[in-house]
Amino acid sequence: MDAMYLDDAVEALIRSAQIAPKKVVEIGNSKPVKVKDLAEKVLNLTKSSSSIVYIPMRRGEEKYKEIRANGNMNQLLGFSPRVSLDEGLKKTIAWYSKHLNEFRDIYKFQAEDFTLRKK
Numbered sequence: 001m002d003a004m005y006l007d008d009a010v011e012a013l014i015r016s017a018q019i020a021p022k023k024v025v026e027i028g029n030s031k032p033v034k035v036k037d038l039a040e041k042v043l044n045l046t047k048s049s050s051s052i053v054y055i056p057m058r059r060g061e062e063k064y065k066e067i068r069a070n071g072n073m074n075q076l077l078g079f080s081p082r083v084s085l086d087e088g089l090k091k092t093i094a095w096y097s098k099h100l101n102e103f104r105d106i107y108k109f110q111a112e113d114f115t116l117r118k119k
Contacts, residue, residue: 001035002028005088008081015077026072029081038085045089 009027016025039052074080083091
């Protein structure tokens, strides 16, 4: 999967609309990451004791294919993502930690299931 921090994706989309409105722009960070590796990073960053559960693929789901996006994003838009995967995950985890109670209220989450542990 090609994980990209939302701020970078939005900036790329806006630039695409302004600079190359009639062209196909491949937006991404060009650094694919496996879902397993992403899950491990989240567990490490949150100091979670959860384990990764592997489930069978769903009907119609394609096997992982390495896709390298942003082949023409840099060239057409003069833009490269600024936020690394680790930095983006840390920002995302911090945001969810700050707003966790709102999500619990909305979705009636069990607190012990979604506790993010601080260092």
